[in-house]
Amino acid sequence: MSFWLLQHDQGRPALIDETSGNRFSYGELAACVQQFARQWPSSEGKKLGFILCRNEWEPIVAYLASLQAGHAVSLLSDSIHPDLLQVLLEQYKPDWIFAPNEIGLDATYERANLSERYTMWNRLSSEQSKTGIHEQLAVLLSTSGTTGSPKLVRLSHRNIQANAESIAQYLGLTPLERPITTLPMQYSYGLSVINSHLQAGATLLLTNHSVTNKQFWDFFRAHEATSLAGVPFIYQLFERLRLQNLDLPSLRTLTQAGGRLDTRLVKHFHQLAREKQWRFFVMYGQTEATARMSYVPYEQLDGKEDSIGMAIPQGKLSIDEATGELIYHGPNVMMGYANNRDDLQKADELHGVLHTGDLAKQDADGYFYITGRLKRFIKLFGLRINLDEVERALESTVPVQVVCVGNDQKLVIVLEDEQYSQQVKQAAIEMFQLHASGIQVQVVPSIIRTPAGKVDYPKMAERVM
Amino acid sequence: MEEKLRNIFATALDIPAEKVVDDLEFNSIPEWDSIGHLALIAALDEAFGIMMETEDVIDLSSFKKAKEILAKYGVEA
Numbered sequence: 001m002s003f004w005l006l007q008h009d010q011g012r013p014a015l016i017d018e019t020s021g022n023r024f025s026y027g028e029l030a031a032c033v034q035q036f037a038r039q040w041p042s043s044e045g046k047k048l049g050f051i052l053c054r055n056e057w058e059p060i061v062a063y064l065a066s067l068q069a070g071h072a073v074s075l076l077s078d079s080i081h082p083d084l085l086q087v088l089l090e091q092y093k094p095d096w097i098f099a100p101n102e103i104g105l106d107a108t109y110e111r112a113n114l115s116e117r118y119t120m121w122n123r124l125s126s127e128q129s130k131t132g133i134h135e136q137l138a139v140l141l142s143t144s145g146t147t148g149s150p151k152l153v154r155l156s157h158r159n160i161q162a163n164a165e166s167i168a169q170y171l172g173l174t175p176l177e178r179p180i181t182t183l184p185m186q187y188s189y190g191l192s193v194i195n196s197h198l199q200a201g202a203t204l205l206l207t208n209h210s211v212t213n214k215q216f217w218d219f220f221r222a223h224e225a226t227s228l229a230g231v232p233f234i235y236q237l238f239e240r241l242r243l244q245n246l247d248l249p250s251l252r253t254l255t256q257a258g259g260r261l262d263t264r265l266v267k268h269f270h271q272l273a274r275e276k277q278w279r280f281f282v283m284y285g286q287t288e289a290t291a292r293m294s295y296v297p298y299e300q301l302d303g304k305e306d307s308i309g310m311a312i313p314q315g316k317l318s319i320d321e322a323t324g325e326l327i328y329h330g331p332n333v334m335m336g337y338a339n340n341r342d343d344l345q346k347a348d349e350l351h352g353v354l355h356t357g358d359l360a361k362q363d364a365d366g367y368f369y370i371t372g373r374l375k376r377f378i379k380l381f382g383l384r385i386n387l388d389e390v391e392r393a394l395e396s397t398v399p400v401q402v403v404c405v406g407n408d409q410k411l412v413i414v415l416e417d418e419q420y421s422q423q424v425k426q427a428a429i430e431m432f433q434l435h436a437s438g439i440q441v442q443v444v445p446s447i448i449r450t451p452a453g454k455v456d457y458p459k460m461a462e463r464v465m
Numbered sequence: 466m467e468e469k470l471r472n473i474f475a476t477a478l479d480i481p482a483e484k485v486v487d488d489l490e491f492n493s494i495p496e497w498d499s500i501g502h503l504a505l506i507a508a509l510d511e512a513f514g515i516m517m518e519t520e521d522v523i524d525l526s527s528f529k530k531a532k533e534i535l536a537k538y539g540v541e542a
Contacts, residue, residue: 210499213491214523237503245519381500435500436479 002157003164004067006030008201012175017057018207018219020117024057026201029064036065039112039120046133047095048344049073050088052080052103055181055206058118060194062098063185067157072133072344074140074152075186078103081433084149091150091340092140093129097121133344140338141188143287143384153188153287154335156348162331163290164195166312170295171253171281173200178250180205180216180225182234187382189258192291193229211237217246224250231258231382232408235265244272251276257283257292259379259408260370266305273298284308284370289354290332293317294368307367308360317368319360325374326360329353376457378406380438385411390432397427403447405461411439412464418443466540467532469512474528477501477508487529513540 001007006014010027017023024032040047049066053059053075066073074092076085078100089108097109101119108127113120139160140152167173179197181204183190197204205223209216211234219225228251230238235256254269266282273280280301285292294317296309311317315330329352336349359372376387387404394402394413402424403414411434413424421441428439448459474489475482478496491497497505506522509515509531515538517525525531 210492210502212499212502212523214526217523233500233503237499240503240506241522242519435498435504436496437477437500437504 002067002161003195003199004033004064006033006064006198008175012201013203014198015057015060015204015206016223018205018209018215019054019056022057029061032061033064033068036061037069040069040071042069046135047071048092048129048133048341050092050094050097050099051075051186052078052097052099053184053186054078054100055185055190055208056117057206058115059098059185060204060206062118064198067138067160070135070157072137072140074142075191076142077184077186079433081430087150092152092338092344093123093127093131093341095123095128129341131341131345134335134347136348137335137344139191140344141186141191141287149389150339152338154338154344154346155290156335159290159332159334160195161199162314163192163292163312164199166314166330166332167192167196167292168199169313170297171196171255173197173202175201175203177202177227177253178205178223178225179227179229180220180223181207182211182229183231183258183382187258188287188291189229189231189285189382192285193255211241217248220248221250226250227253227255229255229257232256232261232265232379233381235261235269239265239268244276251278253279253281255281255283257285258382259384263306266301270301270305282307282309286354286356288334288356289315289328289330290334292332293328293330293354293356296367304365304367307363307369309367317360319362319368320355323374324359324361324371326356326358326368326370327353328356378411379408380406380411380434383432383434385432385434387411390428393431394424394427398424401447403455403457403460405457405464407465409438410465412461413439413441414447414460414464415441415443416445416447470532470535471528473508473512474505474531477505485528487527489528491526509535513538515540 006026008026012026014026014029015024049071051059051062098120105121109121109123112122136156138157139155142152179193185191205225207219269280279298281295281298283295292312294309294311296304318327320327333350333352333354357374358370361369361371378385390404391402398420400417405412425439425441442464448456450456471482471485474485478501480496521534525534
């Protein structure tokens with residue numbers, strides 16, 4: 001059974017929306033979704049939709065209706081940079097767009113429906129793309145906030161259903177769970193929380209507030225949330241907030257993914273979890289695998305604090321003997337990437353095998369450990385950033401060479417000329433939607449190069465970090 | 466003292482000091498999001514040699530509120 005069919009006890013609570021105060025039982029949510037899907041007669045064929053998301057009930061209804069109707073849908077941030085939205089609209093020509101009312105679109109789109117908070121836009125029939133969409137394609141997700149990059153991950157109905165089932169199984173989710181949203185729904189980890197809990201028939205507590213906001217915790221307490229999901233940055237906040245001092249008697253489970261959490265913090269939260277009888281799951285995944293690939297069983301975390309654990313149910317991890325790269329096999333591996341509408345016709349190109357780009361080793365108990373990366377990626381505030389891509393993007397804004405190095409705490413931009421320091425920093429903030437506290441600009445007399453004349457990244461990193 | 470606090474805000478959030486006024490609020494500018502908040506709290510703790518309580522970290526939602534909360538820790542602003 002697919003989670004988007006919402007076949008649970010119809011009286012059970014499905015959603016509680018903090019912003020509007022609305023609540024939906026599974027029966028009410030199913031009725032709303034069917035009503036929403038009625039605007040698309042099946043005779044019109046498969047369409048591509050964009051949803052500009054907030055953690056509110058309307059985007060969830062639009063998402064589930066799209067899955068029920070068999071459309072392909074891309075989930076995007078409601079605060080997407082206008083330039084990036086423009087690129088995506090040009091490259092993909094979506095047939096419909098569901099967005100908050102304050103977002104306006106050009107004359108290629110006409111308002112089809114307006115509700116209190118959201119507008120449904122349809123592409124003018126004269127402008128519609130004739131290019132077909134592969135029957136298995138269900139969801140398109142972005143892997144980073146890069147301006148100008150229209151690259152999206154193609155996920156099938158089977159991908160998202162299989163991953164929701166695996167996650168619900170290893171987390172032992174039941175209809176009594178009440179997760180509260182800490183992550184945006186267009187982010188694969190945030191979406192996996194929604195999918196897996198709908199699979200389990202649980203109750204989603206939807207809020208846009210961050211964990212540093214008092215209203216977040218008021219909402220948490222009023223509706224007795226049972227679990228929190230966090231990327232490493234959120235765990236840094238939890239540490240500083242002293243999560244253990246917040247009065248949260250309903251809290252049972254903490255999950256962590258979205259990049260490697262410092263071993264010191266894993267130990268800290270492992271200790272707290274023991275004292276508070278919380279279940280603390282350290283997990284690993286990528287959008288290319290829908291969301292999740294591995295997890296550490298919470299009762300096995302002792303001595304495995306720096307491990308990514310073992311493969312999720314239905315999946316298998318192995319290490320390529322020649323390269324040391326971690327390889328994942330499973331039904332949640334994406335169909336492939338897309339860069340434009342034409343790519344949406346493509347069938348599954350990966351056949352269930354994902355080269356993760358991470359280097360790994362395995363211990364005698366079968367647990368996996370990430371030891372490095374094949375390519376130059378860092379994860380800043382949970383956002384995966386390709387350093388080579390940042391370099392290229394920044395070099396398009398200044399007339400000098402830019403070198404980027406970094407780790408999961410900061411991005412360091414290296415220049416030879418101080419006069420462009422502010423300019424590149426500002427460009428990095430705007431183009432990649434990064435916070436200034438994660439970016440450092442360093443000026444050096446000369447960029448270190450290898451004898452072959454290429455930038456010597458290990459030496460540069462040693463020098464500036 | 467208010468000047469010192471204003472400078473800490475400006476540096477931690479990476480905004481001009483003139484923007485740091487009493488009704489500057491959490492989430493009212495892109496720079497003061499949850500990431501900025503963590504940087505700000507860390508900067509305040511360090512500058513005044515304190516460790517604010519959980520509820521205060523959550524309540525510190527404007528420049529005005531920061532002055533009130535810091536007063537509780539014996540910081541005159």
